């Protein structure tokens with residue numbers, strides 16, 4: 001299990017948590033998102049939120065890591081499409097560096113996506 005020590009730096013823990021989970025539909029958490037923009041643990045927060053939302057079958061609620069639920073949904077869809085392209089290009093025999101250059105991502109991202117999808121490929 002990953003360490004949650006990053007939460008010690010969470011700016012939202014120092015303010016009203018209701019800002020991140022506004023009541024009612026259509027309400028924007030503008031104040032929360034503005035605070036997130038200055039938070040030093042935004043990257044870790046985004047990874048944590050993705051894990052939570054993946055485990056809850058993609059249900060998204062509230063603001064995390066400077067993104068609204070809708071923005072995170074769009075980001076997840078874009079990441080899924082990118083990951084499928086990485087796997088397809090891998091199957092065509094391209095190196096991580098070639099795929100990274102083609103898609104505008106780092107070779108490290110390519111390696112991580114390959115590793116994340118390896119069990120699914122082997123199980124298929």
Ligand code: SF4
Pocket residue numbers: 009010011012013020035036037039040041042045046063064065066
């Ligand atoms: S980025 Fe995450 S941890 Fe930081 S204030 Fe926003 S919701 Fe909280």
